[in-house]
Amino acid sequence: MSTTCLNWIDNKYEPPIGGEYCDVTSPMTNEVVGKCAVSGAADVNKAVDCATAAFPSWSSLTMKARAAIMLKFHALVKRDTQKLAELIVLENGKNMVEAVADVAKGNETVEYACSLPQVAQGKNLTVSRGIDCRDTRRPLGVVASIVPFNFPFMVPMWTSPIALVLGNCVIVKPSEKVPLTMNAVCSLVVEAGFPPGVFQFVHGMADCCNAIIESPKISAVSFVGSSPIAKIVADKCRGLNKRVVALGGAKNHLVALPDADKEGTVRDVVASFAGASGQRCMAASVLLVVGENKEYDLISEVVERAKNLVLGTAAGELGPVIDASSKDKIIGYIEDSEKSGAEILLDGRNPATTPTASGNWLSPTIILHKSKSDKALHEEIFGPVLSIYKVNTWNEAIAIENGNAFGNAACIYTSKGGSADWFTSRFRAGMLGVNVGIPVPREPFAFGGLYGTLSKYGDGDITSEGAIEFFTTRIKITTRWPAPLSEEVGEEVGIGG
């Protein structure tokens, strides 16, 4: 079965005006499983014009009315979870459990968006005798979201439901590598009752993204993807005085102290680096092992557990990486480390058996580095590879973590609260874990790395309260009503019963 993903404009599928398409391949076989529209400025402008026309009536609905449509959308996603998850397995290569979680986690943000009437109010205060000041939120207008391949459902849902309930019209640009999932969401847009032009999808690559960034009618752009592109998008948007939040890549460090709980730490480290084949911005990349543990050898326990992972797309299995070039890049990091004298404790480059002959399969790889300057210790690999480095002191561990150019996540494994506090007050990352290797802050907490690092550019955070700020502008209204004349007051009338 091959699906052609057309743009979704004005609640209708529209072919790209230039007639160009790219192939969508399955990472499990590298066979073509679909075609994706490659749109340009004309397509983006068409979607923007529809969104601009839809904005006045959409934004004048009450927030509760918009949330009611979102609630319907939430129920439809729940109903279609299995169908959406199957598409994620097909085009992204996650295992089925990870794919269902992709949908369920994305739907949690939808659920949060449904609660916005309860949490997104402005402020009101009597600031002087007879003078009130109120601060009210206004939607920005037409906003856009450019998203990566690794979470085909969840990442588009980080932004769009919140922006929509706040009264914006949203254009999503899915990753051209995984357009099938959002293509299936288009029918849910109609079924939920979104009016034409409110929630649209335009497919494409860099040209399409540039048209989005350069459109004078798009007020804000949220971006999630690799650091170099995040920087390009943020710089361009800033140059145009456009609101932007651009999340980039990651190099997450886990630090294990000798008193860390053995079972939990081993299980968590392996799940963190190998889950979703390491293609998560929250995946463990570097494990810093502090000192020696007299009871057990953490490193060999981690290697033993990772060795047992089986390739495939059933529950608990390790899926393929997204494409052949990604596989080659990952192998390149392992080769570089080997050349510099690192020990390859577990070598996943040539799996003995693979579920298909032609997929982008890699088994887990664990590298024990001897040189701090190995590229694999510093650059984002985005594959099932764990770099281990042994240190003698806490300060050495912190110096390595603080010295990395990214700032998405970091985690400490220990059984002592004071030790955990020492590390969490010193890590240089936006999302921290204590005995939690994937420390994703869910709603009502906002998701995002640290500014001033390669993991984040622009303004604000991408989910939750950060998104409420990002997708609205605050208008301050100061009011003084003349006091009523005494004859207007008349006789006092009782209020209520």
Ligand code: NAD
């Ligand atoms: P990518 O940067 O290659 O692509 C992301 C999006 O940008 C895609 O939609 C793509 O079409 C578009 N794009 C490509 N070239 C562009 C250009 N020149 N200008 C504007 N847009 C362009 O990223 P990817 O490979 O799809 O995703 C993996 C990356 O995303 C990893 O680096 C990962 O860490 C990161 N990521 C980060 C987070 C986070 O929260 N920080 C979350 C998920 C993924």
